[in-house]
Amino acid sequence: MTNTWYFYLFFAAALVFAGILGLLLRRNLIKLFIAIEVIAKGISLLLLGTGFAKDNILVAQTLVVTFIVVEVSLVATALALIINIYRQTKSLDVRKLTRLKG
Amino acid sequence: MIILFVALPLVVAGILPLVGKVSRRVVPDLLANAALLFLLVYAAVTGRHLIAGGPVLQQLSWFGEPVAIRLALDGFSLFMLLAIALVGLAACLFSIDYMEQYGAKANYYALFLVMVAGMNGLVLATDLFSVYLFMEVAAVASYALVAFGLGQDELEAAFKYLMLSVVATAFILASVAVIFGMTGSLEFAAVAKALQELNAGAALGVASAFFLMGFGLKAALVPFHAWLPDAHPSAPAPISAVLSGLLIKVSGIYAMTRIFLNVFGLTPALSTVLMSLGTLSMVVAAFLALGQKDIKRMLAYSSISQVGYIVLGIGIGTPLGIAGGLFHLFNHALAKGLLFLTSGSVQQATGTRNLDEMGGLAKRMPVTAATNLVGALSIVGVPPLNGFWSKLVIIIALIQAGHPVFAVIAVLTSVLTLWYFLLMQRKAFFGKLNEKWAAVKEAPFWMTAATVLLALLCVGIGILFSSTVTTWIQPAADVLADGVHAVIGSWGF
Amino acid sequence: MIVQTALLIGLVLFSVLAILLRDLLKSAISLAAASLLLGIIFFRMNAPYAGVFEISVVAGLITVLFILTIALTKAGDEVRESRAVNWVFPLFFIAFIIIDALVMKGLLRKIPALASGAETGTFGDVLWKGRTFDLVGQIAVILAGVFAVLALFRKRDKHD
Numbered sequence A: 001m002t003n004t005w006y007f008y009l010f011f012a013a014a015l016v017f018a019g020i021l022g023l024l025l026r027r028n029l030i031k032l033f034i035a036i037e038v039i040a041k042g043i044s045l046l047l048l049g050t051g052f053a054k055d056n057i058l059v060a061q062t063l064v065v066t067f068i069v070v071e072v073s074l075v076a077t078a079l080a081l082i083i084n085i086y087r088q089t090k091s092l093d094v095r096k097l098t099r100l101k102g
Numbered sequence B: 001m002i003i004l005f006v007a008l009p010l011v012v013a014g015i016l017p018l019v020g021k022v023s024r025r026v027v028p029d030l031l032a033n034a035a036l037l038f039l040l041v042y043a044a045v046t047g048r049h050l051i052a053g054g055p056v057l058q059q060l061s062w063f064g065e066p067v068a069i070r071l072a073l074d075g076f077s078l079f080m081l082l083a084i085a086l087v088g089l090a091a092c093l094f095s096i097d098y099m100e101q102y103g104a105k106a107n108y109y110a111l112f113l114v115m116v117a118g119m120n121g122l123v124l125a126t127d128l129f130s131v132y133l134f135m136e137v138a139a140v141a142s143y144a145l146v147a148f149g150l151g152q153d154e155l156e157a158a159f160k161y162l163m164l165s166v167v168a169t170a171f172i173l174a175s176v177a178v179i180f181g182m183t184g185s186l187e188f189a190a191v192a193k194a195l196q197e198l199n200a201g202a203a204l205g206v207a208s209a210f211f212l213m214g215f216g217l218k219a220a221l222v223p224f225h226a227w228l229p230d231a232h233p234s235a236p237a238p239i240s241a242v243l244s245g246l247l248i249k250v251s252g253i254y255a256m257t258r259i260f261l262n263v264f265g266l267t268p269a270l271s272t273v274l275m276s277l278g279t280l281s282m283v284v285a286a287f288l289a290l291g292q293k294d295i296k297r298m299l300a301y302s303s304i305s306q307v308g309y310i311v312l313g314i315g316i317g318t319p320l321g322i323a324g325g326l327f328h329l330f331n332h333a334l335a336k337g338l339l340f341l342t343s344g345s346v347q348q349a350t351g352t353r354n355l356d357e358m359g360g361l362a363k364r365m366p367v368t369a370a371t372n373l374v375g376a377l378s379i380v381g382v383p384p385l386n387g388f389w390s391k392l393v394i395i396i397a398l399i400q401a402g403h404p405v406f407a408v409i410a411v412l413t414s415v416l417t418l419w420y421f422l423l424m425q426r427k428a429f430f431g432k433l434n435e436k437w438a439a440v441k442e443a444p445f446w447m448t449a450a451t452v453l454l455a456l457l458c459v460g461i462g463i464l465f466s467s468t469v470t471t472w473i474q475p476a477a478d479v480l481a482d483g484v485h486a487v488i489g490s491w492g493f
Numbered sequence C: 001m002i003v004q005t006a007l008l009i010g011l012v013l014f015s016v017l018a019i020l021l022r023d024l025l026k027s028a029i030s031l032a033a034a035s036l037l038l039g040i041i042f043f044r045m046n047a048p049y050a051g052v053f054e055i056s057v058v059a060g061l062i063t064v065l066f067i068l069t070i071a072l073t074k075a076g077d078e079v080r081e082s083r084a085v086n087w088v089f090p091l092f093f094i095a096f097i098i099i100d101a102l103v104m105k106g107l108l109r110k111i112p113a114l115a116s117g118a119e120t121g122t123f124g125d126v127l128w129k130g131r132t133f134d135l136v137g138q139i140a141v142i143l144a145g146v147f148a149v150l151a152l153f154r155k156r157d158k159h160d
Helices: A003-025 A029-053 A057-089 B004-022 B026-051 B075-101 B105-124 B128-146 B152-183 B188-197 B201-219 B228-234 B237-264 B268-290 B295-316 B319-350 B366-380 B386-400 B404-429 B435-439 B445-463 B465-481 C002-020 C024-044 C048-072 C074-078 C085-107 C123-130 C132-152
Strands: B056-062 B065-073
Touching (some): A003 A029, A029 A057, A029 B152, A029 C002, A029 C024, A057 B128, A057 B152, A057 C048, B004 B026, B004 C132, B026 B075, B075 B105, B075 B319, B075 B445, B105 C132, B128 B237, B152 B201, B188 B237, B201 B237, B201 B268, B228 B295, B237 B295, B237 B319, B268 B295, B268 B404, B319 B366, B319 B386, B319 B435, B319 B445, B319 B465, B366 B386, B366 B404, B366 B445, B386 B404, B386 B445, B386 B465, B445 B465, C024 C048, C123 C132
């Protein structure tokens, strides 16, 4: 693989890691979801970077576009869940969501 | 027209909200169930003719121009389509009565059908990214369905399920990107061929590990199982049946198996990893099931355990092992679907899921108790029910392949399974009739009809197991046992 | 290359800020800024369609959804985050960056890849004719999202 791929992989990995770290450390439900958005950015950067490095930029773009559409659906559903949770428990603290034990 | 498997549920789902404004109950019920019935008949009757001569590859054309909807139907995908349609139909019939208490039936059926469309699409896809896409379709629908009751538990379960799933899909996509980078393509056939040429070694190992983490979470393999014991009990009963009976198998096991066996090729290292993870799930979940008080939670842990059996069987890699794993997948889908449906009947009649509060329900709900017993015995593996045969095949395959230790563990876990299911039977159905339930009635018509249908199938397949195996399971197993060759030659477009 | 690197560093910085900031609104805006930078990065990689999508949908639509949610859940500020986050996060993150850089340097030229053929057609061709099944999938996922939101926000006339 060309050096450009590793260049973009470096940044994509940083973003994904930042997102995962955020998921582990934050407590506000909305913040948790922002962390997930950061992970999504990392992944779209990785996909497009791969396409760019292989000169297959058109295919990579279709992948990223589809991925973004999926992301919108996910965000809408997740935020709908968060709003409902807030209405029920009047709180956005993930620590309060301990009624069920995994 | 294989595309119907995806297009039909989507179209019906699309018109359901409009229909729902006009008729709140009857027409949505009718439409949704008719759609699933059609899928079942199509898969069972026409499907077999189609694949009689080898895998069917369809490239659709739109107004004369070929359009790149490339779908492949081979033994394995047809097998999954049949399972999806069967359990889906049963759950849908069950929903006719059960979902009355939740309201918004048209919306519910719409989500249900989108989930079915997503699962069918995943099964028919020939391309790594399409697998991801349709997995997400089914997943988004399932998040809403888990939270459908809008109670605190359901919302919490759905949120955690969503969070964990998103991390899983991130890993899957990362792997897809690496594969794309290495091979320049996303289609199964092209990737398989390219990987044969490349000496990809470590990079392929990392990609496999990421796939394992991602699909393993979807399949609820230990240690990625944490979301399931919360999500499956909180969902409405027919959704729990579809989640445990179908979704974890389609998004998790099917995707993983298709990629590992037909695209990457099953290496000895991968085989060992799969078998170990399978055994881990099998044992750990069985122990955890023992201590549960909530009937649906016990069933949820049992699902994790049985998925372990399936992965163990498929992981062996020998034709017999794969056949055993797939047969168990089918049987578990039927039996676990049945058990979750009956638990829904019980929950509706008594208002509780706590086993300690139930007792002696068999006297008041004989049909439900009987079907529940059939489902339980099937999973435990009591002859002549279907579960017995699939477990037997897996154990024989383990011994034949030279893994006697695994075989012993599998047998011992069956004993554990027997124990916790007996506990469930005794506490819920047999024993003294708890005073509170003296006035409960048997479940409404459609709910009992659905459970009886599944129970009859469990018994029927158990008795007619050899013809079931040769007609449905063997073609699927052959495709997988062929490994990479099944895809390279015949799937090139 | 310099500009690209600067943009990428900016992207990572704004994303980390979005996670670390305490005020939700500032977080959302930081995320939008990060999306904007990502869109520009995409443009510079000869991927205008992805860039447009990233800016209009992620920096635009998703940010609006976030701000809507923040407005509807006004008590969000009361969640007391652990103070440890402020030093744990940068510590682990910087450690990761160092490991990341070393791994990348070590991996240079190690991963085999097939040379790929030239791409033909336009973006439209590739999307509509090359990956049509994905379009079916997109319709399906949009339907799923719409129905999900409808289901989660429905009026409850019966209590269960």
